[in-house]
Amino acid sequence: MIKLIFAVLLSWLLGASIYAATPREIIAKALLIEDSEEQAKLVTSLGDSDPQEVIALLTLWKEGGIFLNVDAAGAKVPVTLDEEKDGEGKQLAHRFDTGAAVGKLLASDLNAAETDSALRLAMKSVLDMAQLSSPDAKKRQEAVETMGSEQDPERLPALLARQTRETDSRVKRAIREAIALIQLKDENDAVKIAACNELGAIRSIPSQDALKAIVAEATAESKTNLANAAQLALNEIAKHVTFVNTAGTAFRGLSLGSILLVVAIGLAITFGLMGVINMAHGEMIAIGAYTTYVVQCVFGPGLELSPFGIHIALPGMNATGTLYNCYFVLALPLSFLTAALAGIALERGIIRFLYRRPLESLLATWGVSLVLQQLFRLTFGANNVQVSSPSWLSGNWTVNDVLFGWNRVFVIVFAVAIVFGVTMLLKKTPLGLLIRAVMQNRQMAACMGVRTERVNMLTFALGSGLAGLAGAFISQIGNVGPSLGQLYIVDCFMTVVVGGVGNLIGTVISALGIGMLDQSLQQILGNPVLGKILVLLGIILFLQWKPAGLFVTKSRSLEN
Amino acid sequence: MSRKQFIISAEGVNKSFDGFQAIRELTFYMDVGELRTVIGPNGAGKTTFLDLITGRTKPDEGKIDFMDAHDLTRMSEYEIYRLGIGRKFQTPTVYTDHTVHENLVLSLEGSRGVFRSLFSRLNSTERDRIEDILKTINLSAHSQRKAGALAHGQKQWLEIGMLLAQNARLLLVDEPAAGMTDEETAKTGDLLLSLAGDKHSILVIEHDMTFVRQISQGRKVTVLHQGHVLCEGPVDEVQNDERVLEVYLGRKARAA
Amino acid sequence: MKSNRNKIELIIVAIAAVILIVLLPALNAAGVVSNFTMSVWGKYLCYAILAISVDLLWGYTGLLSLGQSLFFALGGYMMGMHLMRMIGDLGQYKKPIPDFLVFLGWEQLPAFWVPFSSLVFSMLMVIALPAIVATGFGYLAFRSRIKGVYFSILTQALTYGAALMFFRNDMLLGGNNGFTDFKFLLGADVRAAGTQRGLFIATAIVLIAVYGFCRWLTTTKFGLVQRAVRDSETRVLFSGYAAANYKLFVFVICAIIAGVAGALYVPQVGIINPSEMQTDKSLEIIVWVAVGGRGTLLGPVVGAVVINALKSWATRAYPDLWLLMLGGLFILVVLFMPKGIVGLPAQIRGLLKRKQTPSALATDTAAATP
């Protein structure tokens, strides 16, 4: 009884004095107390202080970074030492409580402040609590998740305490999960069963292993109730996993489809509408990607290139933060522009001589593709260059365990925008009208006074520009290197051929279809290469059924 | 039930291109050994009808039988050809990079198999036959020239020669007189007339009414309009038919 | 005039045959021609065979296949498998199975490897595998009337897919390292000068035989149909030929020729890996044919030798610029020299003629040149 009163009194006293005390002061006090039980109490009382500071200071103590120095007066003073050592190996010491320097000391002369098990236990739970009260919900969630995965019953109190205060729904769920996971280690079967049910109810994917272990253990000890409960939970979770995988696959398929669409839409115009086989289409994509890289470098540290021994130095703006993040906004139109200009050069220089000879335009443009690849290599080096994503493209959302990467979401939005833009351009603008007229009947259009040469050039520029735009994108999700284009060219052609030449809707559908199929096969087979091969095979078989692609544009001449 | 055998019988044939109905409920019978002329304004669907017979396009609906036995709508171009149906295209289509002689060799009746083609050599009867045809089409002097180098009219003749070489049971001839001189046109007419008989049935499409008159000689003429048979009968009768005057000659008169 | 040119070509080929089959090997045995020269030329001859096959497809039938490198590599792999078996237990692991299989944890030879111990079986496979793949793919492609650039694109996809497959280790064909370090062929050391000379002679004989076969093929009625298919495939159908069958036949024949070329190539260069079957290789062969002159049988041979000689020189002298040269050359040839090197005299003659027709001189010069 007396002890109890004393304890209450003491805590009241301490409480009153602590009210104004900083964590540093409290710890300084604790350091000087001999009785480890009292030390533990003081440490426990840190639970309400600024978690960041508490974590830093307690970690320092735990790891032996605080020493007890005996000053001239014979009083013990807790000190910390600077990193720097002088010639004799002495380090500058500071008082722990005030930070005032107390002269140079030899670490080996000092005793580190000790901790015993009771104290460490108290520290751990305070540290846990501190981590659990981090202002950043993401950090809290992580802390909770590690605690859950460790299944350490000693963490239960901290979690339970946090549970009553937590407001963030994700963290709340994580805490439920962690508590249930820890409770799986409980002595009492009833608690275990309840925990199983809980895990099943929240469809906790990370707990599958723990639950499997429970099933095995319970079956071995013939505890049918527990085994059943765990199995039921596992079934629930398995269902959920299937859902997550399906949704994830669908999303990835959609985004892959969008990528295909973005890279292929330029080809759908040059190949589909104009009938030009541009094997350098992939390199047009690469031009866009490299343009993005150059823009990024100009916003950042600048860039030095030396193609053919000519030294070119682009000064950098060394921009940071928001301005740097904006580089991509500028890179998009520039990528379009450079690729479109390259396209114009290609069309004027080579392709216009080969409109009636598609096989030969295939060959000549392959030559161009070789030349361009080598030029990239000579200018930017044979290795991949680093293009960093702006921060607004590099996060992700997790909804119901399904991961949505922002760049993937963005590519979908972007694909929609491009298709919309191109459709509008073709349907609603004078240029679009001319393009369609020339593509339908070149001679007729020429007779009506359309300058078909110019329309060809602009159409090709549009297709190439779109490829460049795609390149800007690719730079955000994949490597940028001299052979970047080669990676996509086969996919591009497949997409356009399956969609049916001369038909944008066909291209859209085929891109999404191929993307979905690819990702589904990858999910089912667990192997991207095999999936890809099967997709190619699928395409060949598909063309048996519809040789002209999904949407057929008929032509009357005997030889088409 | 003693019906004469039809070389071609088409019933209820429909074909549309992207929503445009080129052939509409077409029903057409032609007897074995008949020489039939089909006329009709531009875009009436005459060439399309030949496309349907030769398997170049497939009908949406309807059936087209050959000799009351073979359903042509289910066969591919070369199978139809092998039944003995030959065709001369509206715009002359010959193998431009082959010589005139080679064009005829390619068209000569006989095996079409891959392995046979490896070891087949022209025998003397075949060589004579090619010589004959060359004489008939008046290209003997040009037999070693590339077909692509011939004049338009000569290409027409070459294509007719290829048709002859095939020795088809049914000849489909699309505007043979286009690009020919009057004299040549008359000669073409004579040639077709001499061929017509039990061995060969001939379907001719033509715009040139003089030519039509020459070859029909009171035989049946079919008028096609908007993918449909407008009327059939001897040329004089047809030419005075109200509907024909309206849609075909009337239009022509107005244009003139 | 034409038969005249044919005669000249025959004489050239006969002389070349004597040089390649008899003279060069004899000079090599006598030590006049170096082993290095022989091995370089042996490689060129393999390429020449390959180039003829591409030309038979492209120049004569109008099928621009980007799959010939695949068939070449398939033939090479079949031969490579035999050579790998002939290493016996002399590999690094001293095991009776190929090193890479040991590396992948195999104790015993996988079943499909077993028959490759026999050279006869391997040689049969050199022919059979390309033929089977070509028949399967060709049947599907031609049946659905895929032609022109679509055919090119589809063969590109086929080759791309196959390369992806061969890059995988679990194909048990050596993954991206492929096969190398060959030791024996027919009991003799493959690297020995004598063996290499034998392979050279064999390659030269095959080249002449393939040339002769193609020459014969193109003069038959088959050749007529083949060219007709190239110029106007649809018209061919209306002459009663099943164009698909003709194309399939050529496609399979060319696959076999390419496979044989690959099988001769592998023991001479001592390595085969999936990079040989990438589409870029296919396009490179097409460059040879285009530069040499397509639609002729001498053209591809000339092109293969010229371009590869150029490549050997340029990759040593100007390694950075080689691809620029190759690409640039190709563009120029496609634009300005559609008939290639072999067609150059005729092209020049044509140009001269066009410029000088009014003068009496023209007929003289034209008559004077053969």
Ligand SMILES: Nc1ncnc2c1ncn2[C@@H]1O[C@H](COP(=O)(O)OP(=O)(O)OP(=O)(O)O)[C@@H](O)[C@H]1O
């Ligand atoms: N493959 C096709 N695709 C689209 N439309 C077609 C096709 N073939 C024919 N048509 C259309 O069908 C109609 C009939 O054409 P067809 O060539 O059969 O007429 P025609 O009677 O032969 O005319 P002409 O006397 O000018 O030769 C035309 O309007 C044509 O545009």
Ligand SMILES: [Mg+2]
């Ligand atoms: Mg017509």
